[in-house]
Amino acid sequence: MNIDLNFENLELRAIQYNARQSVSDFDGCMAQYSTLAEQAKSSTAGIYDLHYGMGKAERLDLFPAAKQPAPLFVFIHGGYWHSQTKEDACSMAYSFTQHNVALATLEYTLQPEATLAEIVREVRSAIAWLYHHSAQFGVDPERIFVGGSSAGGHLTGMLIADDWQQSYRVPTNVIKGAIALSGLFDIRPLCDIYINDWMRQIPEQAKLLSPLFLLPEVSHAPKVLLSVGAKETCGFKNQTQAYYAACQDRGLDVQLIEDLEHNHFTLVNELADPQSRMFEHVMAMIHPQS
Numbered sequence: 001m002n003i004d005l006n007f008e009n010l011e012l013r014a015i016q017y018n019a020r021q022s023v024s025d026f027d028g029c030m031a032q033y034s035t036l037a038e039q040a041k042s043s044t045a046g047i048y049d050l051h052y053g054m055g056k057a058e059r060l061d062l063f064p065a066a067k068q069p070a071p072l073f074v075f076i077h078g079g080y081w082h083s084q085t086k087e088d089a090c091s092m093a094y095s096f097t098q099h100n101v102a103l104a105t106l107e108y109t110l111q112p113e114a115t116l117a118e119i120v121r122e123v124r125s126a127i128a129w130l131y132h133h134s135a136q137f138g139v140d141p142e143r144i145f146v147g148g149s150s151a152g153g154h155l156t157g158m159l160i161a162d163d164w165q166q167s168y169r170v171p172t173n174v175i176k177g178a179i180a181l182s183g184l185f186d187i188r189p190l191c192d193i194y195i196n197d198w199m200r201q202i203p204e205q206a207k208l209l210s211p212l213f214l215l216p217e218v219s220h221a222p223k224v225l226l227s228v229g230a231k232e233t234c235g236f237k238n239q240t241q242a243y244y245a246a247c248q249d250r251g252l253d254v255q256l257i258e259d260l261e262h263n264h265f266t267l268v269n270e271l272a273d274p275q276s277r278m279f280e281h282v283m284a285m286i287h288p289q290s
Contacts, residue, residue: 003242005189007235014193016235019080019150019182019264023231029265033084036091036272044093047137052129057109058122060130061086063093065102068138071145071176071286072102072130075271078150078182081119082111082198092271095279101286102139104130108155111198116187116209120158127159127175128168145177145222145286149268150236153183157211157243160222172220177285179225179278182236182264185212185243189235212243215250223285224254227270227278229262236264257281 007013020026046063064070073096077089086105096103108114108122131141148156156178165172184190188206190199207213215221224247228240240256247254257278259267270278 003238003245005186005235005238005242007189010192013189013235016233017190017193017195018233019236022233023263023265026265029263030088032266032269033088033091036269037088040090040093040095040272044090044097046090046093052126053122055109055122057107057114058125059086059107060126061090061105062134062137062139063090063097063103064138065097065100067100069135069140070100070102070138071143072104072134072139072141073282073286074104074106074127074130074144074146076106076108076123076146076148076152076155078148078152078268079110080195080198081116081151081154091269092279095272095274099274099283099287101283102134102137104134112200116199116201117205120155120209123155123159124164124168128170131170131174143176143286144174145179145282146175147179147181147271147282148183149181150264151184153180154185154187154211156180157183157185158209158214160216160224161211161214162216163214173222175222177223177225179227179282179285180240180243181226181267182228182232183211183226183239183243184236185239185246186210212246215246215252218251221250221252224252225257225278225281225285226254227257227259227267229264229267230259231261231263232267233264255281
């Protein structure tokens, strides 16, 4: 299957990968993130700014579940690796903890201060820290799941990739399941458009940091859920379709959750809604026996 990730010219490609311009009210979407996060924090006990590394931004918030030890869902915010924060990324905290799933939201050093390789190293360090230290917070380290939106979807793909776990002293199957929303899985097309003003990659480097080319071995691969908003651009839709096809070809346990109504920024809010199909799919992945 030939899925177009480059488009016919650079001008069109820049439009296809411009998430902000794909919505009429970007500021309203950001305000909704903040409102939903504040509502979740006001009704959910949390432990804030736990340092998983020495860098100022290497922090996470953790929302324990009442029934312990609980599985852990680790969420990674988007923002094209250069904006947004974990403080506005915890909208699902109440819904998850009420369903006996602890939640951690990650912060990482933003571009251009950090390279993309450094950001990948940081989020992998966060998973290792959680594996080695989260039991004291009522988490079962053998049941860690990850997810993210947009740039966070890319980083989710980098977490389920092979060949990093041994260096971080975690099992190869440390990630038991993942959901990537509106992810960027082949970042080479971004090297020639405005995003490279802060991403600062050449295609040869970008391929080494593209989850599309780093799929795990079937023997220890986690279940993978994917989704992209119905109102998103073809750039993001094609990225998800390409990764979905690659996972299928690899023989991975992958499922594409169809969306009918959301844009690039509202799709993630489905994780906060216990009535949504996405929430049900994630809970079925985490609690398969329920």
